[in-house]
Amino acid sequence: MMSEPGVLTIKPQAGPDDVLLRIIDLTLHFPTYRGVLGRQVGGIRAVDGVNLEVRRGRTLGLVGESGCGKTTTGRVILRLYDPTGGRIEFDGEDITHIQGKKLRRMRARMQMIFQDPQACLNPRMTVGSIIAEPLNEHRALKGKEKEKRTRELLDAVGLNPKFANRYPHEFSGGQRQRIGIARALALNPDFIVCDEPIAALDVSIQAQVVNLLKDLQEQFSLTYLFISHDLSMVRHLCEDVAVMYLGKVMELGPRDLIYKDPMHPYTKALLSAVPVPDPRVERARQRIILKGDLPSPANPPSGCRFRTRCPVAFDRCAAEQPAWRKVAGNRWVACHRAE
Amino acid sequence: MEVSDLQTVFWSRRTRIYAANGVSFHLNRGELLGVVGESGSGKSVTMMSLLRLLPSPPAEIVSGRVRLGDRDLLSLDPSEMRKVRGGEVGFIFQDPMTSLNPVFTVGYQLMEPLRKHLGLGRSEARKRAIELLSRVGIPSPQDRINDYPHQFSGGMCQRVMIAIALACDPKVLIADEPTTALDVTIQAQILELVQKLRQEMGMSVIWITHDLGVVAGIADRVMVMYGGLVVECAAADDLYANPRHPYTRALLETVPRADMAGQERLKSVGGQPPHLTVFPTSCPFAPRCPHAFDRCRSERPPLMPVGEGHDAACWWDVIEGSPRDDV
Ligand SMILES: Nc1ncnc2c1ncn2[C@@H]1O[C@H](COP(=O)(O)OP(=O)(O)OP(=O)(O)O)[C@@H](O)[C@H]1O
Ligand SMILES: Nc1ncnc2c1ncn2[C@@H]1O[C@H](COP(=O)(O)OP(=O)(O)O)[C@@H](O)[C@H]1O
Ligand code: SF4
Ligand code: SF4
Ligand SMILES: [Mg+2]
Ligand SMILES: [Mg+2]
Numbered sequence: 228m229m230s231e232p233g234v235l236t237i238k239p240q241a242g243p244d245d246v247l248l249r250i251i252d253l254t255l256h257f258p259t260y261r262g263v264l265g266r267q268v269g270g271i272r273a274v275d276g277v278n279l280e281v282r283r284g285r286t287l288g289l290v291g292e293s294g295c296g297k298t299t300t301g302r303v304i305l306r307l308y309d310p311t312g313g314r315i316e317f318d319g320e321d322i323t324h325i326q327g328k329k330l331r332r333m334r335a336r337m338q339m340i341f342q343d344p345q346a347c348l349n350p351r352m353t354v355g356s357i358i359a360e361p362l363n364e365h366r367a368l369k370g371k372e373k374e375k376r377t378r379e380l381l382d383a384v385g386l387n388p389k390f391a392n393r394y395p396h397e398f399s400g401g402q403r404q405r406i407g408i409a410r411a412l413a414l415n416p417d418f419i420v421c422d423e424p425i426a427a428l429d430v431s432i433q434a435q436v437v438n439l440l441k442d443l444q445e446q447f448s449l450t451y452l453f454i455s456h457d458l459s460m461v462r463h464l465c466e467d468v469a470v471m472y473l474g475k476v477m478e479l480g481p482r483d484l485i486y487k488d489p490m491h492p493y494t495k496a497l498l499s500a501v502p503v504p505d506p507r508v509e510r511a512r513q514r515i516i517l518k519g520d521l522p523s524p525a526n527p528p529s530g531c532r533f534r535t536r537c538p539v540a541f542d543r544c545a546a547e548q549p550a551w552r553k554v555a556g557n558r559w560v561a562c563h564r565a566e
Numbered sequence: 567m568e569v570s571d572l573q574t575v576f577w578s579r580r581t582r583i584y585a586a587n588g589v590s591f592h593l594n595r596g597e598l599l600g601v602v603g604e605s606g607s608g609k610s611v612t613m614m615s616l617l618r619l620l621p622s623p624p625a626e627i628v629s630g631r632v633r634l635g636d637r638d639l640l641s642l643d644p645s646e647m648r649k650v651r652g653g654e655v656g657f658i659f660q661d662p663m664t665s666l667n668p669v670f671t672v673g674y675q676l677m678e679p680l681r682k683h684l685g686l687g688r689s690e691a692r693k694r695a696i697e698l699l700s701r702v703g704i705p706s707p708q709d710r711i712n713d714y715p716h717q718f719s720g721g722m723c724q725r726v727m728i729a730i731a732l733a734c735d736p737k738v739l740i741a742d743e744p745t746t747a748l749d750v751t752i753q754a755q756i757l758e759l760v761q762k763l764r765q766e767m768g769m770s771v772i773w774i775t776h777d778l779g780v781v782a783g784i785a786d787r788v789m790v791m792y793g794g795l796v797v798e799c800a801a802a803d804d805l806y807a808n809p810r811h812p813y814t815r816a817l818l819e820t821v822p823r824a825d826m827a828g829q830e831r832l833k834s835v836g837g838q839p840p841h842l843t844v845f846p847t848s849c850p851f852a853p854r855c856p857h858a859f860d861r862c863r864s865e866r867p868p869l870m871p872v873g874e875g876h877d878a879a880c881w882w883d884v885i886e887g888s889p890r891d892d893v
Binding site: 292293399401429430431432433434435437438441456458459460462463483486496497498499500501502503504505506507508509510514516517520521 | 605722753758780816835836
């Protein structure tokens, strides 16, 4: 059940191994059609066998190049798309195929924050009504109560409650992202998918928003899936990191292990490609430069899908898909070389 | 190349935007100058102004000189200016997808400047276009030359843009956020390519970005812009190790690093970048600056030498922790 709406409640804290969200072999294929009759000719395998665990009260960073399926994964988790296969467990419950009332109730507990704060705020609605919209949809609160809640939410994200009557265009990018965050918090969710929430913001504003996300997490016991291609920010914000490539997760583990001792060749290349703001460090670095581009997700390579760019691929990689294996405590990797 | 006191204003019916407010810098032969700053700090406007690429109206270059060799680009007549653009000065624009024309083949877009600037014939231009494509690392260029931009990935489009910019062996290359839209692994490919080409061709490069990491890896000198002004300029090592302007310091403190575990909370700069609707007569960073004092709000600090080849526009001495008393 949804917790009592009027107050921003504190949820019980849980131990570090308590998994809030578990995803098993999740797939989502977008059908592609051709011709006047719209015959289905194939599919884009945007998500193609993803395994993830997000621990309660923590942040899992999901990184990877554009088009690798990060956003789609986030959207399937929230059941904005119907999964093609696999299983989604949220708080111990299988939500892969739930419908109707059950789905509505679950949705209130899971929210999303988007990359482009401008595009998802209706320009003709006041900030107050944008934030209150989820409250209306879920018929959570009315009248005075609703106004009070809206003011509370604005305050929680560091905006002046008097701004409730203004329109989105009167705000800067960073402030609009705060409005998006306030709206996501309206129903007092447990879990928020943050889809590149700082990618469109200036460097000096990014830190403000990231600090806010951290504060809110603590205050409201939130669990985040933080989708990003900014590996520096992910190292700062996320306790766990999953590295995705062409619809599949290649490696998953605690942040410090992933960054200090990456096991998957793709993770290694990705980390070595991130520029560091220090000329002396940059000069001394050995970069692993990957050859070529991302293959098409409509037709991924056989065996290991990273093999066409992998600097250490060998015969077996084309013939056999590497298994998703647990190598230590919370550490998972899919590579023949990591066995 | 030497730019002095460049000032550009955008006029509209009701407002003016002071986008570049007296920008001065120089570019040494063979060096790579990194230009960093937040969105709206005037990086693109400055570079487009010196190439006279901004449509007027609304843009007006109010003052400035741009010396290249022994000429002032701002007083060249339009036909000479066209020869400079894409000839002596190559440039790459911000968004790779929009700057290649989707209706022409990649080959046509490469051959066009070769025929125009170097007066090459069709087959010669084609030969050179293929050579350029292979130089920027496009596989089987003789087949790809007839492709359209949409048949190329983002990274490949960016390589083509670089090939076009390099077509006429420019002395100066101006690259505006050439890797911002790309993934890090593709960005790494492009950065490696540019370093290689720079060694081979010995050109000078201006590289615009908002990523302090990208610049750290490739720049000889770095110039930081804020509110349409250059606020600090120094050799890359010096700037990163010893930033003297409060804004540069704040920027370097606020970005987390992928190579180190950081602190629990990011240091952040409060407030917003300036609006640029009035000409700055005070320090544009004053509303957000932890060291601001009276003088900052009444008098705009010019770029002043603070060390060997190191300039900063600030009334405060961050080393001494007191107002500068020598100016
Ligand atoms: N055509 C135009 N008309 C009006 N104002 C403009 C125009 N082009 C740029 N500006 C304004 O000039 C200022 C500087 O813009 P500029 O494009 O140089 O910023 P920038 O530093 O390149 O930013 P970014 O990092 O976003 O590319 C901004 O306030 C911008 O809104
Ligand atoms: N609605 C859609 N219809 C068809 N293909 C889609 C759709 N949304 C995403 N895709 C494709 O799915 C793949 C993964 O996309 P996405 O999840 O947006 O990647 P990311 O967020 O990692 O950049 C891409 O190839 C993309 O083009
Ligand atoms: S399985 Fe083979 S191709 Fe894939 S990452 Fe490992 S070594 Fe490379
Ligand atoms: S001049 Fe004053 S306000 Fe401007 S950066 Fe220096 S100390 Fe800060
Ligand atoms: Mg996405
Ligand atoms: Mg720009």
